[in-house]
Structure formats: structure tokens, C-alpha cells
Amino acid sequence: MASIPEEFIEQVKFANDIVDLFRLYADVKKSGRIYLCCCPFHAEKTPSCAIYPESNSFYCFGCHVGGDVIKFITLTENVSYVEAIQILAQRSGLVMPSTSPEQKQKEFLRNKCYSLNRDAANFYYQQITKNQESLQFLKAKQILPETVKQYALGYAPDEQSALYNYLKQKNYSEREIFASGLCRKNQNQKFYDSFRKRMIFPVVDSRDHVIAFGAMAIEQNQPEFFYTDSTPVASKNKIIFLLNKIHTLQNQEFFILAENYFQAVFLRQSGFENVIAIPDKLTAQQVNTIARYTKQILLISSPSAHYGDMQYIRNLCSQAEIFVRIVSLPNHADSAGFIRNYGAEAFRKQLEQAEDAVQNALENSWNGLDEEQDRTILLQKSAAVLAGIKNPLEREVYLTETARKFQLTPEQMQNLMDSLHHQRSPSSRSNSRSLSKEELNFSFRYSRKKRFSEEQILVYLVRFPEKISDIRSYLPPESFMTESYREIYQLICQNEGNFSEFPPELSELVRKYQEIELNDECISDCVHVLNSSAK
Numbered sequence: 001m002a003s004i005p006e007e008f009i010e011q012v013k014f015a016n017d018i019v020d021l022f023r024l025y026a027d028v029k030k031s032g033r034i035y036l037c038c039c040p041f042h043a044e045k046t047p048s049c050a051i052y053p054e055s056n057s058f059y060c061f062g063c064h065v066g067g068d069v070i071k072f073i074t075l076t077e078n079v080s081y082v083e084a085i086q087i088l089a090q091r092s093g094l095v096m097p098s099t100s101p102e103q104k105q106k107e108f109l110r111n112k113c114y115s116l117n118r119d120a121a122n123f124y125y126q127q128i129t130k131n132q133e134s135l136q137f138l139k140a141k142q143i144l145p146e147t148v149k150q151y152a153l154g155y156a157p158d159e160q161s162a163l164y165n166y167l168k169q170k171n172y173s174e175r176e177i178f179a180s181g182l183c184r185k186n187q188n189q190k191f192y193d194s195f196r197k198r199m200i201f202p203v204v205d206s207r208d209h210v211i212a213f214g215a216m217a218i219e220q221n222q223p224e225f226f227y228t229d230s231t232p233v234a235s236k237n238k239i240i241f242l243l244n245k246i247h248t249l250q251n252q253e254f255f256i257l258a259e260n261y262f263q264a265v266f267l268r269q270s271g272f273e274n275v276i277a278i279p280d281k282l283t284a285q286q287v288n289t290i291a292r293y294t295k296q297i298l299l300i301s302s303p304s305a306h307y308g309d310m311q312y313i314r315n316l317c318s319q320a321e322i323f324v325r326i327v328s329l330p331n332h333a334d335s336a337g338f339i340r341n342y343g344a345e346a347f348r349k350q351l352e353q354a355e356d357a358v359q360n361a362l363e364n365s366w367n368g369l370d371e372e373q374d375r376t377i378l379l380q381k382s383a384a385v386l387a388g389i390k391n392p393l394e395r396e397v398y399l400t401e402t403a404r405k406f407q408l409t410p411e412q413m414q415n416l417m418d419s420l421h422h423q424r425s426p427s428s429r430s431n432s433r434s435l436s437k438e439e440l441n442f443s444f445r446y447s448r449k450k451r452f453s454e455e456q457i458l459v460y461l462v463r464f465p466e467k468i469s470d471i472r473s474y475l476p477p478e479s480f481m482t483e484s485y486r487e488i489y490q491l492i493c494q495n496e497g498n499f500s501e502f503p504p505e506l507s508e509l510v511r512k513y514q515e516i517e518l519n520d521e522c523i524s525d526c527v528h529v530l531n532s533s534a535k
């Protein structure tokens, strides 16, 4: 960040009009000296996002996201601060100033990787129609020729180094080929293709770059899917397949998280628009990206899905305020198999009947309650589900319902949960503290955004203790609404970040945000949120 001169950043900001940028994503209406629109970053029907042409900035009063044109691009394009500057520079015809040699080299490799990926995608695409095996496979799976074209599906032939030879011929260096993850080296340092005899699914980002690949076995006794690992152009935990296809549609009612890339393509071919897929276990970064578009995910529960276990997914989504529903297809069918057998309309009905994931887990934990099973064990199971719900209001609702099921009062249920938690791990009590009245009131009065902001500031100060004195000067402890966070903040300020004992609650926060990048931009937003609410 420091490598881009301040002047240039100012130039970029000046050259890009915030209202113009918003028009690409939202229906913008003039209202006096400002503009208003429905927020592109959270689902809403009445406009609460304000655009200020005079300061070339924006602020949403619904989700409390705001900032300048660079911030806007980091959010809409899901890119880093530097990449956002690059996009804006390019958009306005400005040339990026030269950077350090290492950075130049990195940039060079990244650009090479983009073009290599595109060439590889072309190579695979050419193979798919040439090859009898792949054509048969497409036919058996009912994938239409238009679909192959639309998603640039490809085929990796059953040859040791067909792609490698092709890329060499295109003058890519061994270093570049290796970095792409599409070819590997054996013990004798000889290159071979990573994917062979597989259907290929290129992952394309919103800027039309091919950033990664998924490869599906066309034979049954093979591992079903392989994916390229993290490369110079994409880290695996950020990749969301087909997000580029829904990029311009904002405020989706829900996203369908398909089991894998193939299922996602099949669903789109069958008329389901808002479909995505991910290469591996769902990560916090992906969830945060998804949260910008929708507040609800429908998960397909089928044997070919590898998102990670349900409790883990519920917790991740709960933190991002995403509601999870589960689509359970009968007879362990996958989406494509189900649609082939019963049609798209029947699948749509299945989506409508999708079950609330928390409800589903709770009901599972109540199984056997009628048969006088050990209530403590059942309570323990329910308590584990309830503890995973991060939103206090939501947890309260489910807690009340669970209490009723066990013929307890909500207070008794809460006490039981507390004591069970004590027995299990007294040291981790702070991880999922019980809900006090005070906290419940708190959550009524203040949005989660404020709490998130508090958390992010604390984690940021742990990561960058050199910023403590800076932030301390314009963020008084009173701005913190959550008492325990305020205490931790005071502790950090007093000790300049040197703790004799690291507060457990703080380590929990550090863990929670471990995959999330926190930069100056985002922290100044957080400070703004806290200072504007401390009245």
C-alpha cells in the first residue's frame, strides 16, 4: 500500500465519480444535493444508501458500510485495496506509477498467470469436442452444447503432458507453468499435467480473468473433483465458482450453494440463476463475500457436497448474519440427478421446502425425547446447537422454543446451558457466553455492525500494535458499547498491547478473524461507526 504514492491515489479518486460508479450497480435517484439508492451491499427494498458527490463518498444507513471510490470497488469487485486502485486507474486511463522490483516481478507473474490460464482454458475447450469420451460423458449427463460454450467447459485428455507441451509452445516459462498449478513435477523434475481424463471447469472472476480450475473425473472409480490450489492469481479460500454470473444482480433473495461445479452448471442450465459452488470447505472469506449479495443460502444436502459439516457452516453463516436452509433431496440424489429424474419444477418445489438449518439441527437433537432418553445428553446436544448461534436475538428465539420442548422456562434452560458448559470446559466459557438481559437489550438497541466494528478494531490493534497510540487519540473507550470489549480496549491502550495475560475473549476474536484482512480503510470505517453511535 505504501508503495503507491499518496498523490497518485488522490488522482485516481479525483478521476472517478462515485455517482457514476454506483450507477453500474444500482438505480440511483437524486435527492437534493445527494443521491439515494438501494444499497448494493445488503438486501433492502427502500433506499438507505446515500451518495455524496461533493465528498465523492457514500454511506449506507442500513448496513453502515461507507467510504470512498476505492472502498466501493474493493466491495463490489471483491478485490484488495491495491487492486481497486488499479481498476480505477485503468478505468480512467491513468498509468500506475512504477513500484519496487519485487512487486513488479510479482505483478508480472500474476499477469502471465492470467494469460496462461486463458490459454489453458482454450486448450481444454478445444479438446472437449475432439474427444469421443468427453462427448459421451456430456451426453450421458445431459449437458447441452450451448452450456459447454457458455461456461467454456473443457476436457483434459488422457496424456502425460499434452497441456504442458501446448503451454511451452506458447512460450510460457517452466516457472510460470508450475505457478499455475496446472502442471506438476515428478521426482525426476519432469513436468506432467495435473488433470488428465477430466472435465474442466474454468473459474472466471468479475473482471473476466480465468483465476482457477476445477476438474471432474469422467470415470466412476476416481476421486470426483480436483481443483487448482492457491496460485499467484487466486487463493483457494476466496474462490466462488459462477459468482461472476450473478455479479450484477444485487439483493438476491437467496443463493443456491451447489454441491460442486458440475452441479452448479447443471442447475444454471435448468433455469436456476443464482447458483454458486466452492472448491472445498466453506470459509469465512467466502461467507463474507456471499453476505454482500444475499442474506440466505440454500445448501443442497447430498453425498457429493463437501462444504464442511453443518454445525461449522451454521456458525460461519451466523456470524455473517446469513440464514442457512437445507434442501434435502430424496434418495441421496444430487441436484442434477434429481432434475434429470423429476424435472426442474420438482426441484423448485424442493427449494421452497428447504428447512431452516438451525431448526433442523435442533430437531435432530430432540430425537428420542419422547422415549425418555437421558435428558442431559439431549440437552447437551441442543445446547451445542444453540451455542453456535451468534446473533443473540436469534438465539433467544430458538432457546425459548427448545425450553418449551423440554418443558422448562427459558431461564431454566439458560441456566442449564450455562452449567453444562461449565462442566465441559470451564476455560472456554467466554467463547459462547450465556446471554444476559443487558446483552439482549444491547442487541435490540444496536445493530450487529457496531459489535463487528468493535471486534475488528480489537483484532486490528493486536495485529498492528504500532497503531495503538494513533487510534487511542481519536477513539475514546466510551465509544465501545460492549462492556467486555471496552475493558479489553482500555487494557490494550494502557499496556500498548503488552499483556501479562492475554484475555481469552480476545484470543477468541483473533481466531474468529484469522482469515479476514483488516486494513486501515476498513478500520477507519469501524471507528466512524463507533464514534457516530456513541451518544
Ligand SMILES: [Zn+2]
Pocket: 039, 040, 041, 042, 049, 060, 061, 062, 063, 064, 065
Ligand atoms: Zn447497506
